[in-house]
Amino acid sequence: MTIRFNDETFRDDYTHFNSPEAIQRFPFPFDRDDYMYSVNIESHTSGPKGTPFDVAFDVDEHYVSEMRDLAITLEQDPKRCQSLPHMELAGWDLLELIMTSKVADYPDLFELHRDGNAWRWVNKPLGIDDSFTFLDASTLPYGPMEYITRQAQGDFAVLDQRDGSLWMDAGMVTCQADWSLDFNIGMNFTEWHAPVPKAHEMRIFERALKFLMNVQQGAPSRRLNWTMTVNPRLDTSPENYHLWGPEKRTVTPENVGQKQYLRVELQTFWRLPRSNALAFPIRCYLANLQDLSSVPKWGRRLHRVIRDLPDELADYKGFTLNRPMIVEYLSQFDDGAETSLGIYPAEDQS
Amino acid sequence: MTQTQFSPSITSRPTYSQLQSHGGSPAILVADGSGGQALLDLIARDASVLDRGQIFFVTAGTEFGAQLREAGAKAYHQGLFFNEILTQYQAALAQATMATRIYLAGSEGLIGHATAEALAAGIDAGSIQGEHRGGIARRMQCVHCKGMTDDVTTDPFTCSHCGLNLFVRDHFSRRLGAFQGVCVDAETPGEVPETQEIKL
Known part of the structure; x- marks a missing residue:
């Protein structure tokens, strides 16, 4: 398996693009024509070959450029990566999990040589070849969590489990949908979800927490979440809201297909062996309406979902302003034909 | 004076009740x-x-x-x-x-x-x-510059550190001991809603 890595940006001139292959494997989050919250959790690392679902930590054509964007964000705001003092062991757990998974899924891109605690890690796409002592942080240029998450796409929250809850006690968060690690660090599961509308009354979080606290080693799970973003911007943080917020006003009926992006989070859940912490990677995928609509089933479905979404959810996801334009644009792809259940593109005729 | 009754809010917003003695503990x-x-x-x-x-x-x-x-x-x-x-x-x-x-x-x-x-x-x-007890002034953290502003009684308010106009969220961090303030005119710079007293 060889991946051709894009040379692209996720800020300023926004040269990000999806190849036709990337569009076909996009994790489209809607399995039917309407959307409401649910605890839509399923077992991870099973899915059609070539999709983001059949590997532990997906590496795609955006890998090298996304890691470059992460480094810029981190340089401007080091508080995007934090780990409370009791979380270092969990950081080593995460490092081991990501390294061994990447080697198993992409043996041509990554190598891990282990002799007891003497480890050598080779990351060919990023040109890294480091030798270090496992569980000895002084032998790495960063703490273990920061070291490995600088080489993995998406955000990572590492949750401590105690007192009947999960606690957001460490994380690397540079491509988030408008939440602040620096504000939320140290919060429990209920506290950090407090601002989400409707879901509390539906007792979503209660059930999700019960599930997550029982995730077992070697049995990871996943769910998809989504929102909308103007421009292919990874760093839609509250910290920089005053910088990216004005871009929402640059959408017009003429450019909405190119500028309006569906932002999908592939969230996975992993029990870590030594610390008993829960790793919670949140991988972000971006595709604009034009590219998504090239798949007939997705064009039809996206129109129906966005058109019929409760106002409260559109508000929370921050696209109330541009929603009429989005629905109008998407309506051209909706001929009223039935769509098949499930998220994959192939089944329906154009 | 009685304790304050706050209106219902999100679950990270702290609630308070009357102090209960634990006797002679330190x-x-x-x-x-x-x-x-x-x-x-x-x-x-x-x-x-x-x-x-x-x-x-x-x-x-x-x-x-x-x-x-x-x-x-x-x-x-x-x-x-x-x-x-x-x-x-x-x-x-x-x-x-x-x-x-x-x-x-x-x-x-x-x-x-x-x-x-x-x-x-x-x-x-x-x-x-x-x-x-007493007034409802809040301690606010600016999510942008991280500066703390004490005794905030209006929404929106001006960050005492970076000067951005911030709206007062109910989202609260116990670790920081502060509510979160977020730029209110990010999408339309200069269009700041009318200032109101913070509600209970």
Whole structure:
């Protein structure tokens, strides 16, 4: 398996693009024509070959450029990566999990040589070849969590489990949908979800927490979440809201297909062996309406979902302003034909 | 004066109730303004709370200092602002044991700030109580520059550090002891909604 890595940006001139292959494997989050919250959790690392679902930590054509964007964000705001003092062991757990998974899924891109605690890690796409002592942080240029998450796409929250809850006690968060690690660090599961509308009354979080606290080693799970973003911007943080917020006003009926992006989070859940912490990677995928609509089933479905979404959810996801334009644009792809259940593109005729 | 009844809000927004004595356990009692009366009420209900108790009081223009000083605590510290007695409070936290109880009373800003200090010192959240008295001024953190602004009573308000216009969220961090302030005119710079008093 060889991946051709894009040379692209996720800020300023926004040269990000999806190849036709990337569009076909996009994790489209809607399995039917309407959307409401649910605890839509399923077992991870099973899915059609070539999709983001059949590997532990997906590496795609955006890998090298996304890691470059992460480094810029981190340089401007080091508080995007934090780990409370009791979380270092969990950081080593995460490092081991990501390294061994990447080697198993992409043996041509990554190598891990282990002799007891003497480890050598080779990351060919990023040109890294480091030798270090496992569980000895002084032998790495960063703490273990920061070291490995600088080489993995998406955000990572590492949750401590105690007192009947999960606690957001460490994380690397540079491509988030408008939440602040620096504000939320140290919060429990209920506290950090407090601002989400409707879901509390539906007792979503209660059930999700019960599930997550029982995730077992070697049995990871996943769910998809989504929102909308103007421009292919990874760093839609509250910290920089005053910088990216004005871009929402640059959408017009003429450019909405190119500028309006569906932002999908592939969230996975992993029990870590030594610390008993829960790793919670949140991988972000971006595709604009034009590219998504090239798949007939997705064009039809996206129109129906966005058109019929409760106002409260559109508000929370921050696209109330541009929603009429989005629905109008998407309506051209909706001929009223039935769509098949499930998220994959192939089944329906154009 | 009674305790404040806040309107229903999101689940990270703290709620407060009347202080409950844990008797003669080691105690750190902190109050500002009319929170001083809440401590006097607590002491009236159970004087043993001061057997191994230290009081930290921010006067904020009130007269409770004299009574609190005479109430019989092991130590009494008073300041015009919390910052004036913060070092002494931190020293007391550093000496705290598993059994130490923290009693906080007064403004939400004081309770939040003192809670954050206690958590940072390793005090278990279950050992900390707060009783709200007085006004509803909030301690706000600017999510953009991270600066803290005390005594915020209006929404929106101006960040005292970076000058952005911020709206007052109910989202609260116990670790920071502060609510979150987010730029209110990010999407339309200069279009700031009319300023209102913060609601209960």
